[in-house]
Amino acid sequence: MKKINKSEGSASARTLENLKEIEPRLKVGVLVLNTGHGLYIGGINYGIESDLPHARAILNAMDGQSTCAQISQNSGAGLDDVLEIVRALDNAGLVDTVRTSIRVQRFHSPNPNRSTHKNDDSNDGGFQQLQSKLAPELSASTWISGVRDGGVNVIAQRRNWEVSIFGEGRIATLLYGILLASGISETLLIPAKNSTAISAESLTSGFLRQSDIGLNLKVRSSELAGELSLFPANSSDAREKFAISIGQPQADQQQEWMSSGTPHLVIEPAECASLFIGPLVIPGITPCLRCVRLIRHEREILWDEIELNRLTHAPSEVPVSVAHYVAGLITLELLSYIDREKSQLLGACLTIDFHNLATTDRTLYTRHLACGCNWGQEKSPR
Ligand SMILES: [Zn+2]
Structure with a gap:
């Protein structure tokens, strides 16, 4: 052999x-x-x-x-x-070689089989739906190096995370639905304004319908969470947090993530049929957004002008196909980080060219000495 x-x-x-x-x-x-x-x-x-x-x-x-x-x-x-x-x-x-069960809180039954994902003999429609939705997730997680339980524990651990999506638009709403359906039960969509309404532009063949136009985005997405989520609601309080920003975050928001040690990822607004994503920042451990700005300032002769231009121009919405692509890509990178503590976006950024997706450009960044994001930080990776 x-x-x-x-x-x-x-x-x-x-x-x-x-x-x-x-x-x-x-x-x-x-x-x-x-x-x-x-x-x-x-x-x-x-x-x-x-x-x-x-x-x-x-x-x-x-x-x-x-x-x-x-x-x-x-x-x-x-x-x-x-x-x-x-x-x-x-x-x-x-x-x-190992058997692990996922315990879900929806199935209140003295029969232990009804609170696990297997050996169920109850003809419970919701339970069977959960099993059928879990199977494709497990078919990928079981192949993660070192996994010996069919990937069950990896998927179950996703419920211990709270992911907040700051912003609105096509990528934000698609990302919200995909993360919920991938097992991140505590996914929050936080538009810039609480009053942000769903517009016709938001419809992307995703979970929002024509009849949702005009409704409050935050409220409606929250209503749909139960329908989209892979798992029933999880009452666990012990959650690790992650933040995603669609567009540049406010300075105070960014500072809060850095000081609280919240890992975060920024998707910049689309410009000239391209999009800049990253890096995935682990505060105090990997290059932060300011590190990247300082390095781009040094490397790119027009960077300062580009930043100024962004301040005076409203971001444009992306095509539906790009929104799906980017939302899928971000989800896979985030799940890789949550499942395996790995991501191609740690210390790196992607430039997505809408017309040349097969050659997405990945640029590596290091921490900038002038940034100081590591000063006084001794936190080690989780
Ligand atoms: Zn930094």
Whole structure:
């Protein structure tokens, strides 16, 4: 048995405790293909090859409810062969070996199955809807390096975050709906003015309808939260906070995020069919918005003029297609940060060219010595 084309950064070699007692199952989407002289087991980019005679029978018996000893019994393969293949699959990050449940508060029932995402036998429509909405999220989270529970815990942890979107417009409203549907149950949409109404311009094939025009944006989006959210409302108070600003934030708002240690991300207004995003700022740890401004001032000869121009020109709305693209991109980067503490936007900014999306420009930034955003800060990453 050999490992082939294993991509860097995926599951590293692990030691399984009490290997015989675990109940392994292949991760969602793992391919099992005949190679002519054995089996290829893996994803598109990497996997393992096995020439064990009972390999397919072993894989078929890996139902997530049978121990390795039972798999050996059910498949007719020797226990050593089962352990060998499970160990190789685990080292390659291709198998789940832990079961985790998501507890939701909506299902008040003495039956414990009704408060988990699996083993439900209640014919509860809401529960089944939750399961079907969870499956696509899990199909991605299970492939995160080091995940062994099908990605369940990663998705469940998203409920511990409160994400505030400051601003309005197409990107803001789409982002609001996508984040809720991705499991960030506590997503808040905070327009610049409480009185901001929904306009025809806001309709983007998203969750707002023609009949919503003229209604208060903040109130209406809040009303729709239950319909959009992946999970039922979560009453947990222990939330980590994140802020997203559509357009430049007010100076006092920015200062508040910095002093409270709130990670934040700014999406600048569209200009000349392009959009500048980032960086994702972890106060005191990564380059802040002021660092970027100081560096752009030094690097870009027209930067000061551009900033002045922005003060006197109202931002323009983006095309529907761009709004969906940017909202999806921001959500994926934010979830990457929440799920894995990683993001391509940490210390970096993206310039999105509406007519050339395949070559999005990513510029790296460092902390500027004159900024002082790290002075007196000793906070370490979470
Ligand atoms: Zn700074």
